[in-house]
Amino acid sequence: MTDRQPGFSTLAIHAGAQPDPTTGARATPIYQTTSFVFNDADHAASLFGLQAFGNIYTRIGNPTNAVLEERVAALEGGTAALAVASGHAAQVVALQMLLKPGDEFIAARKLYGGSINQFSHAFKSFGWNVVWADTDDIASFERAVTPHTKAIFIESIANPGGTVTDIEAIAAVARKAGVPLIVDNTLASPYLIRPIDHGADIVLHSLTKFLGGHGNSIGGIIVDAGTFDWSKDGKYPILSEPRPEYHGIRLQETFGNFAFAIACRVLALRDLGPALSPFNAFMILTGIETLPLRMQKHCDNAKAIAEWLAVHPAVAAVNYAGLAGDKYNNLARKYCPKGAGAVFTISLKGGYDAGVKLVSKLQLFSHLANVGDTRSLVIHPASTTHSQLDDAQKTKSGAGPDVVRLSIGIEDKEDLIADLEQALA
Amino acid sequence: MNHDTYSDIYVREILNGVKTIAMVGASPVNVRPSYFAFKYLAERGYDMIPINPGQVGRSLAGKPFVASLRDIDRLIDMVDIFRNSDAAAAVVDDALALNPLPKVIWMQLGVRNDAAAAKAEAAGIKVVMNRCPKIEYGRLSSEISWMGVNSRTLSAKRAPIPTGSFQRMSLNRASISGGSTGAADRAAQDKPK
Ligand SMILES: Cc1ncc(COP(=O)(O)O)c(C=O)c1O
Numbered sequence: 276m277t278d279r280q281p282g283f284s285t286l287a288i289h290a291g292a293q294p295d296p297t298t299g300a301r302a303t304p305i306y307q308t309t310s311f312v313f314n315d316a317d318h319a320a321s322l323f324g325l326q327a328f329g330n331i332y333t334r335i336g337n338p339t340n341a342v343l344e345e346r347v348a349a350l351e352g353g354t355a356a357l358a359v360a361s362g363h364a365a366q367v368v369a370l371q372m373l374l375k376p377g378d379e380f381i382a383a384r385k386l387y388g389g390s391i392n393q394f395s396h397a398f399k400s401f402g403w404n405v406v407w408a409d410t411d412d413i414a415s416f417e418r419a420v421t422p423h424t425k426a427i428f429i430e431s432i433a434n435p436g437g438t439v440t441d442i443e444a445i446a447a448v449a450r451k452a453g454v455p456l457i458v459d460n461t462l463a464s465p466y467l468i469r470p471i472d473h474g475a476d477i478v479l480h481s482l483t484k485f486l487g488g489h490g491n492s493i494g495g496i497i498v499d500a501g502t503f504d505w506s507k508d509g510k511y512p513i514l515s516e517p518r519p520e521y522h523g524i525r526l527q528e529t530f531g532n533f534a535f536a537i538a539c540r541v542l543a544l545r546d547l548g549p550a551l552s553p554f555n556a557f558m559i560l561t562g563i564e565t566l567p568l569r570m571q572k573h574c575d576n577a578k579a580i581a582e583w584l585a586v587h588p589a590v591a592a593v594n595y596a597g598l599a600g601d602k603y604n605n606l607a608r609k610y611c612p613k614g615a616g617a618v619f620t621i622s623l624k625g626g627y628d629a630g631v632k633l634v635s636k637l638q639l640f641s642h643l644a645n646v647g648d649t650r651s652l653v654i655h656p657a658s659t660t661h662s663q664l665d666d667a668q669k670t671k672s673g674a675g676p677d678v679v680r681l682s683i684g685i686e687d688k689e690d691l692i693a694d695l696e697q698a699l700a
Numbered sequence: 701m702n703h704d705t706y707s708d709i710y711v712r713e714i715l716n717g718v719k720t721i722a723m724v725g726a727s728p729v730n731v732r733p734s735y736f737a738f739k740y741l742a743e744r745g746y747d748m749i750p751i752n753p754g755q756v757g758r759s760l761a762g763k764p765f766v767a768s769l770r771d772i773d774r775l776i777d778m779v780d781i782f783r784n785s786d787a788a789a790a791v792v793d794d795a796l797a798l799n800p801l802p803k804v805i806w807m808q809l810g811v812r813n814d815a816a817a818a819k820a821e822a823a824g825i826k827v828v829m830n831r832c833p834k835i836e837y838g839r840l841s842s843e844i845s846w847m848g849v850n851s852r853t854l855s856a857k858r859a860p861i862p863t864g865s866f867q868r869m870s871l872n873r874a875s876i877s878g879g880s881t882g883a884a885d886r887a888a889q890d891k892p893k
Contacts, residue, residue, distance in 0.1 A: 281854060281878045290879050291845060294858040296869070314865045322867075326736045327743070328843040329867040336846060344848030349879030355849040471883045501884030504891060517731070524731040531809055531835070532884045533849050540848065 283350065283466065284567045291345030292560070305557045306338045325521060325529070325541060335545050339553035343560050347486070347496050348536075350465040350563075351478050354501030355536035357544060358494060358556060362461060362481025363393055364549035365495030369457060369477055371543045372513050372535065373425045376402025380426040381419045383410045383440065384671050385433040388661040390459070391672060394428075413444045420452040425510065426477075427454060431470055431610070432462040432596070434646065435656050435680040436673030437619035439596045439606040446474025453510070455503045461485070462618050462646070466570040467611040476503040477535065484647025485617075487559040488569050494555050497539050501532030514538055569649070569685055574614020576691065577683040583692050584621055589629070589699045591677065595619035617683040618646045620656075620673060627676040630655040634679065636698035639690060651684035651691055703817060703829050704889070708853065708877060711836050714804050714826060715871055718777035719747055721833075722769060722802075724791050725782030726750035728760050734782040735760065737808075737834040744837060744868075749776070769794040778804040780833060785813045792816035796823055808832055830888075841869040854878035 281289070292303050311330040313319035321327035330336055340358045348356040359365050374380060382394055384407045394405040408415040410429060427449045429440050442458060449456035455476035460468060464485040470478050480486055482494035505514035505527045514534055517523035520542065527534040544550065574597070581595035596603035597615030607615040623629035633653070634642050640653040644660050654660065656674035669675055683691065721741060727734045728750075739761050742748045748763055749772060755765040766772055769779065769791070779795045779802050781788050788807055795802055796819065805820045807813065807829040817827040838844030839851045842859070846867075853875035862868040 279877065280880050281876070285854070286879055289854040289856065290850075293842065293855040293873075296859045296861045299858050312866060314867070318865070318867070321739065321743070324730070326739055327867075328838050328846050330846055336848070338846060341846050341848055345845050345850055345879075348848065348850040349852075352879075352881060352883060353850060354881050354884050355847065357848050500887075501881055502887040504887075522731050529731075529733050529736065531832070532881075532888065533847075536848055 286346070286349045287566050288564050290349035291342040303339055303342045303557060303560055305553050307553050308337075309333050325524065325537075333553065334548060334550040335540060337550075337553045337556070339560075340551055340556040343482075343556045343563075344496065346560065346563060347465075347480065348498055351460070351498045352469055352471045352500075353478065353498035355533035356496050356498045357536050357539045358482070358496045358551045359544060360495065360549040360551050361493045362459075362479065362483060362495040363389065365479045365481070365497045366390065366393060366459075367397075368539050368543040368547060368549065369479060369497045370398070370403060370426065371547065372538045373455070373511060374401075374403045377404075377423065378402075378425045379404045379406050379421060379423040380428055381406045381408050381416055381424060382428040383408060383430060383433065385410055385436055385438055385673055386430055387434040387459070387461075388656065388664060388672060388674065391668070392663055410438070410440045410445070413441065413448065416445055416448045417451075420448070424452055424454055426457055427452070428457045428459070430459040430462065431468045432616045432618070433673065434462050434618060435620050435660070435678070436594055437462070437596055437616060438594070438673065439603045439610055439615065441606055442468075442470055442473040442475065442610065449476070450474070453508060462616050463611060464566060464570055466567050467574070467613055467616060471498075471500040471502070473610070476500050482559045483645070485570060485573070486563055486566060488562040488566065488647060488649065489558070490645060490648035490650060492555040492558040494551050494559050497536065499533055499536035503535070505534065513542065518542070571613065572685040573617035573683060576685065576688045577617040577619065578614065579688045580681070580683055580691055580695070581619060584695065587699060589624055591622045591624045593619065593621050594673070618680065620678045620680045622675065622677040623679060625677075627657065630677060630679045631658065633698050637694055638697070639686065639694040640681070646680075646682035648682065649685050651686060652682040654680050656680050701821065701827075703812070703814065703827070706828060706831070708840060708875065711828065711831070712840050712871060714778070714806075714828065715833065715837055715840065718804055720749065720774065720776050721746050721778045721780055722749040722751055722772060722776045723780045723782060724751045724769065726752055726755075726760055726765070727782075728755055728758050728765070733808075733832075737780075737782075737832060740834045741837070769798060775800065776802045778802055778806055780806045780808065781811055782808050783811065785811050788813040789816045792820050795825075796820065801825060804828070806831070806833060809835070837871060840875070841871045841873060842875075843867075843869045850879045850881060852877060852879045852881065
């Protein structure tokens with residue numbers, strides 16, 4: 276029993292978690308503490324100097340959070356991870372290690388609306404300049420590369436459109452440009468897609484969605500694939516050059532193929548501060564244990580409902596990559612053969628008003644701004660999550676006025692179909 | 701033997717079996733990786749000897765530097781090489797001239813010399829290349845997990861607790877492999893040396 280590699284479901288339950296050595300507790304304890312005592316002054320100095328592995332203060336690391344980090348790293352096939360307070364915190368922490376004011380990063384136009392806002396406004400105010408490209412036109416990524424480009428950012432399955440991205444094609448652009456590919460894998464979860472296997476160098480998640488899976492905790496995570504050489508050309512000085520905060524250590528030289536995750540922890544998280552509560556880490560960990568079961572049921576339900584909606588007279592179009600004949604069906608077959616996720620959009624023949632009406636008449640679907648809950652969810656993006664975008668941006672990101680987004684839960688699909696039927700009538 | 705991958709059992713047996721470790725190329729500068737590894741292994745109870753001809757007269761974590769393997773007056777279980785891959789050959793030759801021979805020759809992350817390894821193995825010495833003993837200790841004990849690092853081990857057994865200090869985990873922990881990092885392993889092999 277040494278070199279046999281356990282499967283995904285085994286990792287979802289065991290990776291990172293072992294019985295507590297002092298109490299024997301089998302479930303991961305919630306280490307609800309701000310701080311950790313040192314053995315002596317020398318031990319404290321070693322910890323602060325990054326010479327020893329261990330815990331200092333929960334803003335920088337916590338044993339409950341560490342179980343979550345190791346588990347998601349194992350599920351994604353990465354070398355290390357860092358859990359933070361939200362998916363958005365993961366994005367700011369990861370990019371802060373790569374960009375300085377005046378730098379650029381290329382991002383897919385089809386992204387979660389909140390990310391479009393974060394990139395267009397908050398990041399702009401830091402001097403991090405987003406350059407948009409279109410995942411349906413890989414050449415648009417190539418054209419966007421300049422000497423200032425520091426990263427490429429895409430979603431594996433895009434929110435809200437549910438479109439599947441050709442990760443390998445964009446990874447090839449990133450490799451040629453000598454920059455890391457960052458993939459937000461929130462909507463797929465590693466059960467459906469493991470972006471690192473397709474060339475991603477960094478994987479991000481909003482843990483708030485399918486990984487936690489129960490709609491009870493906000494969280495985010497950054498996974499280091501351990502694939503990128505940060506020291507090859509001086510473009511990433513935070514990782515390759517001596518750090519004054521740590522007496523001049525070079526992070527990649529010291530931490531090798533998990534240096535990016537360490538940099539995010541000991542610099543960005545330490546200094547910016549968006550730490551995850553250990554209680555949330557515990558809730559999300561418990562959710563992950565059933566990820567394979569839930570995710571399969573989410574996908575099976577979503578496919579059945581998408582097929583039912585596709586032939587409904589009130590529905591103009593169903594954009595679900597899991598449907599035969601969908602524009603993204605070939606990519607879905609390649610990247611996520613187990614299922615195309617559970618978030619998709621429909622457009623209604625009745626336009627904006629029909630969208631508003633559908634949302635208000637549904638009884639089992641909850642009208643709220645989230646995805647990836649056990650419960651089925653519905654929202655009209657044009658009037659909510661994407662309302663801050665102009666009409667052209669709305670349509671480009673898959674959230675036109677007639678579009679309704681569904682996040683299919685793991686209830687009995689017959690009940691969900693009955694609910695849609697009465698609401699569309 | 702195949703030096704691309706090592707089983708956890710092989711590495712754990714080595715780290716459990718050695719007591720005295722001579723680190724060739726150890727640096728007294730407290731931000732160098734060799735300093736980190738030296739101090740960490742000393743704190744875990746290994747009898748560490750720093751070797752660096754340019755540092756004789758100084759000491760590292762309280763241990764005096766010696767100029768070469770030949771200048772050590774006691775039995776050495778393991779030689780840990782913090783030099784580049786070419787320079788490793790001469791260090792292995794020095795190690796093979798010791799009497800008695802060391803049990804293990806370990807070359808650090810990024811250091812690999814297959815010819816020198818073959819020579820050492822022919823003399824009955826176990827070899828590890830392109831690994832860091834600090835990282836391997838941290839991984840197999842699971843201490844490294846506190847940093848969110850994928851230890852690539854799974855365990856449903858309660859680990860023994862090292863006595864006398866906090867924030868330590870035992871190397872004698874029952875574990876199986878789990879959580880492979882194929883992409884990082886391939887990237888390491890493709891990296892120009
Ligand atoms: C794809 C995607 N990325 C990132 C986020 C942001 O995550 P959080 O809300 O946890 O900050 C979301 C949230 O909806 C999302 O759907």
